[in-house]
Amino acid sequence: MEHLDQKKKISIMLAIMAAMLFAALNQTIVGTALPKIVGELGGFEYYSWVFTSFMLASSVTAILVGKLSDTYGRKPFILIGIGIFIVGSFLCGLSENIIELIIYRGVQGFGGGMIMSTAFTAVGDLFSPRERGRWQGIMSGVFGLASVFGPTLGGYIVDHTHWKWVFWVFLPVGIIAFAMIFWLFPSIKRTEKVPIDYLGSLFLTLTIVPLLLAFSWAGSRYDWASTEILGLFCAAAVALILFIVAERKAKSPVVPLSLFKNGIFTISNAVGLILGAGMFGAIMYMPFFVQGVMGTSATQSGFIMMPMTLAMVLASTIGGQLITKTGKYKLIALTGLLTMAVGMYLLSLMTAATSVPVAVLFIIIVGFGLGLAFPVFTLTVQNAVDQKLLGVATASTQLFRQLGGTIGVAILGTIMNARMNSKIGELMEQNQGALPTDPEVLETLEFLQDPQVLMDHQKVDEFLLSIPQELQLIVQDMLNLMKDALSFSLTGVFFIGSIIMLSAFILTFLLKEIPLRTSNQAPAKDEASQGTE
Structure with a gap:
């Protein structure tokens, strides 16, 4: 599709970005709305499965469709993906219980995996590696915008209308994207019969x-x-x-093992996995600090996190433009990873006394570094493989990033819990004389021993009003202990996150920077097969 005129390419890209925005918004909008949805549907014990079913379905589908789209073309799969996602979204809004919602979220995941896999690959079909930097940056910005507006819109919808509109409000965007891709996206004819690797x-x-x-x-x-x-x-x-x-x-493997002999492919995906761990670490645990330690509301927390996303959008756009203009990407990747490592380290220095402007500044640094580095490693992989393997190679970058995020959240979460339990025990022992010993009082205050209560300020305020005044000072002391423990655990998580990002920075030095091709021809074997300098 490289031969198409620029006007048609831009039209196709607008359609692809509409499809991506449709899928991305439907992911980000659910987070803030889900507590109310589960409150109505019931089944709180299955809460996490609403996210897990989507993640599993999208991760598996993306890598499988990557290979199939190399054989049959991108168009049928992005159209099928949008169609499945539309059906899944509509069914989610019809859910009458949590099990149905989990199943329909899985349907959404199948569609979402197809959309994401083919959308990023389509950039490689339309533009040469030298031109892709600009578009990869813009497409990363689409995710950023969805992260900014999705959660806010989700909260507004459940507060003012029925929760089903969380899943239905963007259906027209999906239908428009489907129509645009159907009419604009070129089809390819299969020239040979390729067996499917079942x-x-x-x-x-x-x-x-x-x-x-x-x-x-x-x-x-x-x-x-x-x-x-x-x-x-x-x-x-x-x-x-x-x-x-x-x-x-x-004969036609779904993931050719020969790709891993390509040093650029292997190192890029290793860095992508580490980057995913660091990215999700910042996004997942910063709101805990802002709400639990600094004492802001959930709404204020959203506004504090927003500058990070906007910085990411800005940096990805700037980085993409620089790559297209200069043809260089390694320095941009190194700058982004080092900036993100510094930002995570600064987060580890925060305390309960840290002001909101300072916290916003630190999170902006993290977002800017993430925005610079995030699009680069898809581009490096696409530039280093043959065009016929573009789909499976691009899908692999998304899979490794997803694996990194999942692994990172699990490990950092374990570290957070271990540090928190250790600190709570230490603080309880130090303040043993000041804490109540009466069994009835201890039973009344039992729920305060869970730092999670720091996230629900309304519940704490209601509890304070319901207890005698002599207990209120004790409650405040216990809350301060919990804040100290939570602060200790989260700053440890951010410090480990900075070490993780520093390891990605060091690993990137091993990445061989080969010239970005100015056409979609196969890369020279002597360049692409080498991964280190």
């Missing part, structure tokens, strides 16, 4: 699903050393071995 697809799915579940549940639902978690890891390991055996024998 066995490899099966074993790849059986590797990804238990691996993601193990990291999602470890340290929260089950202990790391529990039978359930170890069983999932073992199942993933066995499936991975069978996958490798199947891929070596397959």
Whole structure:
């Protein structure tokens, strides 16, 4: 599609970005709305599955569709993806219980995986690697905008209308995107019969699903050393071995193992995995600090996080333009990763006395670094592989980033809980004389021993009004202890996050910077097959 005129390319990109915005908004809008949705549907114990079902379905679908789109073209899969996502969104709004919502979110995930996989690959079809930097940056900005407006809009919808509109409000955007892609996106004709790697697809799915579940549940639902978690890891390991055996024998493997001999492909995906861990670490745990330690409301927390996303959008756009203009990307990637590492370290220095402007400044630094680095490693992979492998290579970058995020959240969450429990025990021992010993009083104050209560300021205020005045000072002391423990645990998480990002920075030095091609021709083997300098 590189031969198309610029006007038609831009029209196609507008359609692709509309599809991506449709999918991204439907992901980000759910977070703030879900507590109220679950409150009406019931089934709080299955709360996490509303996210997990989407993650599993989208992760598996993205990598499988990557290979299929290399064979059959991008158009049918992005159209099918939008269609499935529209149906899934509509069904989510019709859910009458939590199980139905989980199933329909899985349907959304199948569609979302197809959209994301083909959308980023389509950029590689339309533009040469030298031109892609600009568009990769803009597309990353689409995710950023969805992250800014989605949560706010989700909260507004559930506060003022029925929650089903969370899933229905963007259906017209999906329909418009479908129509635009149907009319504008060129079709390709299959010239040869390529066998589908059913066995490899099966074993790849059986590797990804238990691996993601193990990291999602470890340290929260089950202990790391529990039978359930170890069983999932073992199942993933066995499936991975069978996958490798199947891929070596397959005529057209779903993920060609030869890609991992390409140093640029391997190092880029390793950095992407680490970047995913750092990115989700900042996004997941910063609101805990802002609300629980600094004492802001959920709404204020959203406004504090917003500058991070806007900085990410700005940086990804600037970085993309610089890559297209100069043809260089390694320095931009290194700058972004180092900036993000510095930002995470600054977050680790915060205390309960940290002012909101200072916290916003630190989170802006993290967002700016993330925006510079995020689009680069998809571009490096696309630039280093043959055009016929563009789909599977691009999908692999998304899979490794998703794995990184899941693994990062699990490990950082475990670190947070361990540090928090250690600190609570230490503080309780230091203040033993000042704390009540009466069993009835202790039972009344039992819920205060969970730092999670710091997130619900209204509940704390109501509790203070319901107890005698002599207990209120004791409650304030206990709340201060919980704040200290939460601050200690989260700053430790941010410090570990800075170390993780620093490791990505160091690893990027090993990435060989080959010239960005000015056409979609196969890269020279002597360049693409080498990954280190």
